[in-house]
Amino acid sequence: xxxxxxxxxxxxxxxxxxxxxxxxxxxxxxxxxxxxxxxxxxxxxxxxxxxxxxxxxxxxxxxxxxxxxxxxxxxxxxxxxxxxxxxxxxxxxxxxxxxxxxxxxxxxxxxxxxxxxxxxxxxxxxxxxxxxxxxxxxxxxxxxxxxxxxxxxxxxxxxxxxxxxxxxxxxxxxxxxxxxxxxxxxxxxxxxxxxxxxxxxxxxxxxxxxxxxxxxxxxxxxxxxxxxxxxxxxxxxxxxxxxxxxxxxxxxxxxxxxxxxxxxxxxxxxxxxxxxxxxxxxxxxxxxxxxxxxxxxxxxxxxxxxxxxxxxxxxxxxxxxxxxxxxxxxxxxxxxxxxxxxxxxxxxxxxxxxxxxxxxxxxxxxxxxxxxxxxxxxxxxxxxxxxxxxxxxxxxxxxxxxxxxxxxxxxxxxxxxxx
Amino acid sequence: xxxxxxxxxxxxxxxxxxxxxxxxxxxxxxxxxxxxxxxxxxxxxxxxxxxxxxxxxxxxxxxxxxxxxxxxxxxxxxxxxxxxxxxxxxxxxxxxxxxxxxxxxxxxxxxxxxxxxxxxxxxxxxxxxxxxxxxxxxxxxxxxxxxxxxxxxxxxxxxxxxxxxxxxxxxxxxxxxxxxxxxxxxxxxxxxxxxxxxxxxxxxxxxxxxxxxxxxxxxxxxxxxxxxxxxxxxxxxxxxxxxxxxxxxxxxxxxxxxx
Numbered sequence: 031x032x033x034x035x036x037x038x039x040x041x042x043x044x045x046x047x048x049x050x051x052x053x054x055x056x057x058x059x060x061x062x063x064x065x066x067x068x069x070x071x072x073x074x075x076x077x078x079x080x081x082x083x084x085x086x087x088x089x090x091x092x093x094x095x096x097x098x099x100x101x102x103x104x105x106x107x108x109x110x111x112x113x114x115x116x117x118x119x120x121x122x123x124x125x126x127x128x129x130x131x132x133x134x135x136x137x138x139x140x141x142x143x144x145x146x147x148x149x150x151x152x153x154x155x156x157x158x159x160x161x162x163x164x165x166x167x168x169x170x171x172x173x174x175x176x177x178x179x180x181x182x183x184x185x186x187x188x189x190x191x192x193x194x195x196x197x198x199x200x201x202x203x204x205x206x207x208x209x210x211x212x213x214x215x216x217x218x219x220x221x222x223x224x225x226x227x228x229x230x231x232x233x234x235x236x237x238x239x240x241x242x243x244x245x246x247x248x249x250x251x252x253x254x255x256x257x258x259x260x261x262x263x264x265x266x267x268x269x270x271x272x273x274x275x276x277x278x279x280x281x282x283x284x285x286x287x288x289x290x291x292x293x294x295x296x297x298x299x300x301x302x303x304x305x306x307x308x309x310x311x312x313x314x315x316x317x318x319x320x321x322x323x324x325x326x327x328x329x330x331x332x333x334x335x336x337x338x339x340x341x342x343x344x345x346x347x348x349x350x351x352x353x354x355x356x357x358x359x360x361x362x363x364x365x366x367x368x369x370x371x372x373x374x375x376x377x378x379x380x381x382x383x384x385x386x387x388x389x390x391x392x393x394x395x396x397x398x399x400x401x402x403x404x405x406x407x408x409x410x411x412x413x414x415x416x417x418x419x420x421x422x423x424x425x426x427x428x429x430x431x432x433x434x435x436x437x438x439x440x441x442x443x444x445x446x447x448x449x
Numbered sequence: 450x451x452x453x454x455x456x457x458x459x460x461x462x463x464x465x466x467x468x469x470x471x472x473x474x475x476x477x478x479x480x481x482x483x484x485x486x487x488x489x490x491x492x493x494x495x496x497x498x499x500x501x502x503x504x505x506x507x508x509x510x511x512x513x514x515x516x517x518x519x520x521x522x523x524x525x526x527x528x529x530x531x532x533x534x535x536x537x538x539x540x541x542x543x544x545x546x547x548x549x550x551x552x553x554x555x556x557x558x559x560x561x562x563x564x565x566x567x568x569x570x571x572x573x574x575x576x577x578x579x580x581x582x583x584x585x586x587x588x589x590x591x592x593x594x595x596x597x598x599x600x601x602x603x604x605x606x607x608x609x610x611x612x613x614x615x616x617x618x619x620x621x622x623x624x625x626x627x628x629x630x631x632x633x634x635x636x637x638x639x640x641x642x643x644x645x646x647x648x649x650x651x652x653x654x655x656x657x658x659x660x661x662x663x664x665x666x667x668x669x670x671x672x673x674x675x676x677x678x679x680x681x682x683x684x685x686x687x688x689x690x691x692x693x694x695x696x697x698x699x700x701x702x703x704x705x706x707x708x
Contacts (some may be wrong), residue, residue, distance in 0.1 A: 078547070138647055161632065170680065171681045172624070172671075172681035172685075173629065174523075175589070176631070179629055202631055252593070254593060257594075322647060327601070327641065
């Protein structure tokens, strides 16, 4: 099997500088896909970073947790991840749709969906092994009630079928099902965008609003709902796709305005101050009660508007501060992050697995000592980077002859999205 | 932060974790009744802006102080009910307020969501007429992934009903349970309870943060797979003490003046 690496080249995340630089050979009325030869390393960098942060956030708190975004604002790595996934998926499959047509592009997207589904089931198997082990061994009377969560093991038939239907998703396993659903609708999204990109984005906003108005959700097993509501999170994915298919360039004037920049910085600062009161309860008295009542809760399930706005502000400031041709992108120090971002599905799965493994090591061997938490986090990141390097070696060296025969189109269909 | 020699093995172990036999000593022999564990709680976790006027009134005028704990299974220790935190709360309060007749009773609502409990709360209060209701909730809702919005609404309704029925209310949130962290998603329920407490000006006893603190500071090893009752008993003892301090603090009563 060829590597599932993305081949993303072309326009960066919403940056006006590149609008000028990018060549635009395929000029269609609505969608234009610049065919830059150079890979957009910033996308890889931030997706890799998001993967690292998701891994760290899935582990028990430790010193590294303080380096993750979610402690300094409303949004977290999930937003980055879903946005960049929408961006790259639309970019790769949007081109496939222009070059090979709707049917071929859809077929390729469905194959990608299948890969993600298999990855999810694989992770579920590992999760089941871990839980069964804990259930068999752990019997602390202090947690008699909490251990009731293992009751699903008494009905493996139902549990496994529900897991295959994506309805039973244990904690930390919510991102891939969301991604599967979003990818399933990607052919429709791209097709609509080919027709009218802005209308598609508007429809997405309407769906988001309806979700909030009528409380749309997908139910889960044994009860409850999807922890990442696809009806709400689609907005970020579609927005990513819209940016990839020319929206970023059209936004460039707004993005380059100093007014936008100041609004973004002010909002990020406000979010930072609010999050500070979560971590230092001593400061809570500084928060006006009226603002609290209006603002809370900031839901992640339905991607609160405050979270979305926070992500937008963060992205706007980032593309401004980090130009596409920043030499640091080529530095060997950032190489591990970028490699991880280039092989995102594999590294994401590995990250989820390592988070399980990390919990297990902390619980069984280390007893949850603070130093051990740090060791586990750092080791996990090293393993993720090492694996990304191996995958990239396979792609460039071990599979070289195979890819040469297949040609570039065959390669592109494996690309995109990478969860 | 103590460094652990096992930590050096971490890298190797992480890679092949399934093959590694658990290196931790099995359940340590149960200790005999020890002196109270060292379980300091940082002051900010025991202070609250909200008050308990009914409790304050009862204590200051020497009326009996009837406390009703409404909770799930984590409000008791099976086969050791008397050592669970409600019993400890009563003992410690009696010590701190020797002139007040303190009586703590427990109403367990096992395997019930906050919504199911909330509907029956008023009846409980009418029967028992407590001065203070300590409502421990959230665990079962988190296990069943009840919509946090619904949960928040139910807790809010329950708090309002209790207050209208004439009782003071203290909310108590989930236990910190590191072993089940990958399976039970606690944060939305913790947040919801914080919001309700804020909204209705009700003191929230942050059991989760307190236990988390004990685990981080090494007072208790909450990862322990022990089957023995000793750990549960010591943790409940400490929760009972912390809760007594919290109630007295929220009621703005100075125990020194009561002696």
